[in-house]
Amino acid sequence: MNLIASQSRKLAPKATFNKKSNSLSRDKVEWEKYLEELKRLDLGHELNFEWLPGTVKFKNGKQLEEEVVGNTILIYAEDQERAKKLLAHGFAEWLLNQHTKRYRLLINKLIELFEQIHYEEKEKLIGVITKLMEESLTKHKNNRTPT
Helix, strand or coil: CCHHHHHHCCCCCCEEECCCCCCHHHHHHHHHHHHHHHHHHCCCCCCEEEECCCCCCEECCEECCEEEECCEEEECCCCHHHHHHHHHHHHHHHHHHHHHHHHHHHHHHHHHHHHHHHHHHHHHHHHHHHHHHHHHHHHHHHHCCCC
16 A cells, blocks of 8 residues: 555544443543554554454354454453453554455465366366267167167
């Protein structure tokens, strides 16, 4: 992303909290400030986060404490200090995802092309096998002696 495009996207982070607390607005402001500190490198201005303490989610048989989905960091840890560390972890993960996005797109396009070529070749082969089967059945039918 070029500097001009990233500067035009300097938006306040959107935070969603699912924690019942009297200090919810204070916590939200503190978390938004923390995310803004992480964005000092002029990266991640489109990034948001949601703190969903107590949410249980599994991936590959492991319980997740945090995950990055698109431009949103989802944090499931209940402890606020742990969740804050996970926000930094999610930010780093998001940055790496941005770096590898082009490669994943390229690999997915190559897989798509391979599957298309494979399908076309398979259909040709099925056509040949079907024709051979029909010829064999016709030959077998014509070679049968009437009883």
